[in-house]
Amino acid sequence: MNQVIYASRKGNTKKVAEFIARGLGVKPEAVGPATKIEHADVLFVGGALYAGGIDGKLRTFLETLKSGQVDKVVTFSTSAGGKTILSAVKSILEPKNIKVADEAFYCKGSFLCINMGRPNEEDLKHAEDFAKKVAAL
Ligand SMILES: Cc1cc2nc3c(=O)[nH]c(=O)nc-3n(C[C@H](O)[C@H](O)[C@H](O)COP(=O)(O)O)c2cc1C
16 A cells, blocks of 8 residues: 655645645545554655755654554655755654655745746646556556
Protein backbone atom coordinates (compact mmCIF):
# COMPACT_ATOMS: atom_id res chain seq x y z
CA MET A 1 0.00 0.00 0.00
CA ASN A 2 1.26 3.46 -0.89
CA GLN A 3 0.31 6.57 1.01
CA VAL A 4 0.49 10.29 0.25
CA ILE A 5 0.82 12.92 2.94
CA TYR A 6 1.60 16.58 2.40
CA ALA A 7 1.79 20.02 3.97
CA SER A 8 0.54 22.95 1.92
CA ARG A 9 -0.12 26.48 3.15
CA LYS A 10 -1.25 28.05 -0.14
CA GLY A 11 -2.56 25.09 -2.11
CA ASN A 12 0.26 24.51 -4.61
CA THR A 13 1.64 21.35 -3.04
CA LYS A 14 -1.91 20.18 -2.37
CA LYS A 15 -2.61 20.24 -6.13
CA VAL A 16 0.53 18.19 -6.77
CA ALA A 17 -0.43 15.77 -3.96
CA GLU A 18 -3.80 15.20 -5.61
CA PHE A 19 -2.17 14.17 -8.88
CA ILE A 20 0.49 12.05 -7.19
CA ALA A 21 -2.34 10.28 -5.36
CA ARG A 22 -4.33 9.92 -8.56
CA GLY A 23 -1.36 8.17 -10.14
CA LEU A 24 -1.32 5.73 -7.25
CA GLY A 25 -5.09 5.29 -6.92
CA VAL A 26 -5.14 6.52 -3.30
CA LYS A 27 -6.35 9.59 -1.41
CA PRO A 28 -3.88 12.26 -0.30
CA GLU A 29 -3.90 13.40 3.30
CA ALA A 30 -2.94 16.79 4.70
CA VAL A 31 -0.48 16.18 7.51
CA GLY A 32 -1.63 16.95 11.04
CA PRO A 33 -1.64 15.63 14.59
CA ALA A 34 -4.06 12.85 13.61
CA THR A 35 -1.93 11.57 10.72
CA LYS A 36 -1.30 7.86 11.21
CA ILE A 37 0.82 5.54 9.12
CA GLU A 38 -0.08 1.88 9.66
CA HIS A 39 2.41 0.59 7.15
CA ALA A 40 3.32 2.12 3.83
CA ASP A 41 5.39 0.40 1.14
CA VAL A 42 6.12 3.81 -0.29
CA LEU A 43 5.20 6.90 1.68
CA PHE A 44 5.05 9.94 -0.60
CA VAL A 45 5.81 13.07 1.41
CA GLY A 46 5.07 16.47 -0.08
CA GLY A 47 5.93 19.95 1.04
CA ALA A 48 7.17 23.38 0.11
CA LEU A 49 9.90 25.76 1.19
CA TYR A 50 9.04 28.59 3.57
CA ALA A 51 11.91 30.94 4.42
CA GLY A 52 14.28 28.16 3.41
CA GLY A 53 12.73 25.49 5.63
CA ILE A 54 9.90 22.98 5.64
CA ASP A 55 6.52 23.38 7.33
CA GLY A 56 6.56 22.76 11.09
CA LYS A 57 3.69 20.24 11.03
CA LEU A 58 5.50 18.24 8.38
CA ARG A 59 8.72 18.36 10.42
CA THR A 60 6.91 17.11 13.54
CA PHE A 61 5.34 14.27 11.58
CA LEU A 62 8.71 13.22 10.15
CA GLU A 63 10.32 13.40 13.57
CA THR A 64 7.77 10.96 14.98
CA LEU A 65 7.88 8.53 12.02
CA LYS A 66 9.44 5.18 12.92
CA SER A 67 11.45 2.93 10.62
CA GLY A 68 8.98 0.02 10.88
CA GLN A 69 6.17 2.16 9.50
CA VAL A 70 7.56 2.61 5.99
CA ASP A 71 9.74 0.74 3.55
CA LYS A 72 10.70 3.86 1.65
CA VAL A 73 9.93 7.57 1.47
CA VAL A 74 9.67 9.46 -1.82
CA THR A 75 9.40 13.24 -1.72
CA PHE A 76 7.68 15.82 -3.86
CA SER A 77 8.04 19.57 -3.53
CA THR A 78 7.03 22.95 -4.83
CA SER A 79 8.92 26.18 -4.22
CA ALA A 80 9.48 29.53 -5.85
CA GLY A 81 13.21 29.24 -6.35
CA GLY A 82 13.94 25.60 -7.18
CA LYS A 83 14.98 24.26 -3.77
CA THR A 84 13.28 21.03 -2.73
CA ILE A 85 12.42 19.44 0.62
CA LEU A 86 14.63 16.41 -0.11
CA SER A 87 17.68 17.36 1.97
CA ALA A 88 15.55 18.43 4.95
CA VAL A 89 13.59 15.16 4.83
CA LYS A 90 16.76 13.11 4.52
CA SER A 91 18.37 14.88 7.46
CA ILE A 92 15.42 13.89 9.68
CA LEU A 93 14.80 10.35 8.42
CA GLU A 94 18.16 8.91 7.48
CA PRO A 95 19.53 8.95 11.05
CA LYS A 96 16.53 6.71 11.87
CA ASN A 97 17.48 4.33 9.04
CA ILE A 98 14.44 5.28 6.98
CA LYS A 99 15.28 5.11 3.31
CA VAL A 100 14.59 8.30 1.33
CA ALA A 101 14.77 8.02 -2.47
CA ASP A 102 17.09 10.39 -4.31
CA GLU A 103 14.60 10.47 -7.14
CA ALA A 104 11.95 13.03 -6.27
CA PHE A 105 9.31 15.16 -7.94
CA TYR A 106 9.64 18.93 -8.06
CA CYS A 107 7.82 21.71 -9.84
CA LYS A 108 7.71 25.45 -9.41
CA GLY A 109 4.99 26.92 -7.24
CA SER A 110 3.52 30.37 -7.58
CA PHE A 111 4.52 32.91 -4.95
CA LEU A 112 3.31 36.52 -5.14
CA CYS A 113 4.03 37.49 -8.77
CA ILE A 114 6.64 34.75 -9.32
CA ASN A 115 5.78 31.55 -11.25
CA MET A 116 2.20 32.63 -11.92
CA GLY A 117 -0.08 29.71 -12.74
CA ARG A 118 2.31 27.06 -11.43
CA PRO A 119 1.83 24.25 -10.90
CA ASN A 120 0.16 24.15 -14.29
CA GLU A 121 -1.53 21.32 -16.17
CA GLU A 122 1.75 20.02 -17.50
CA ASP A 123 3.33 20.00 -14.02
CA LEU A 124 0.38 18.04 -12.67
CA LYS A 125 0.51 15.51 -15.50
CA HIS A 126 4.23 15.03 -14.77
CA ALA A 127 3.40 14.49 -11.09
CA GLU A 128 0.86 11.81 -11.94
CA ASP A 129 3.29 10.09 -14.33
CA PHE A 130 6.07 10.24 -11.73
CA ALA A 131 3.86 8.49 -9.15
CA LYS A 132 2.88 5.79 -11.66
CA LYS A 133 6.52 5.20 -12.49
CA VAL A 134 7.53 4.88 -8.82
CA ALA A 135 4.60 2.57 -8.10
CA ALA A 136 5.59 0.29 -10.97
CA LEU A 137 9.15 -0.22 -9.65
C1 LIG B 1 5.93 32.64 3.82
C2 LIG B 1 6.53 32.05 2.57
C3 LIG B 1 7.91 31.86 2.50
C4 LIG B 1 8.48 31.29 1.34
N1 LIG B 1 9.83 31.07 1.31
C5 LIG B 1 10.38 30.47 0.21
C6 LIG B 1 11.77 30.15 0.17
O1 LIG B 1 12.52 30.36 1.10
N2 LIG B 1 12.26 29.59 -0.96
C7 LIG B 1 11.46 29.31 -2.04
O2 LIG B 1 11.96 28.81 -3.04
N3 LIG B 1 10.13 29.57 -2.02
C8 LIG B 1 9.57 30.13 -0.92
N4 LIG B 1 8.23 30.40 -0.88
C9 LIG B 1 7.41 30.01 -2.01
C10 LIG B 1 6.71 28.67 -1.74
O3 LIG B 1 7.66 27.64 -1.49
C11 LIG B 1 5.87 28.30 -2.95
O4 LIG B 1 4.92 29.30 -3.18
C12 LIG B 1 5.19 26.96 -2.74
O5 LIG B 1 4.66 26.51 -3.96
C13 LIG B 1 4.11 27.07 -1.68
O6 LIG B 1 3.50 25.83 -1.55
P1 LIG B 1 2.05 25.68 -0.91
O7 LIG B 1 1.10 26.47 -1.81
O8 LIG B 1 1.78 24.24 -0.97
O9 LIG B 1 2.11 26.25 0.46
C14 LIG B 1 7.65 30.95 0.25
C15 LIG B 1 6.27 31.15 0.34
C16 LIG B 1 5.71 31.71 1.48
C17 LIG B 1 4.21 31.89 1.54
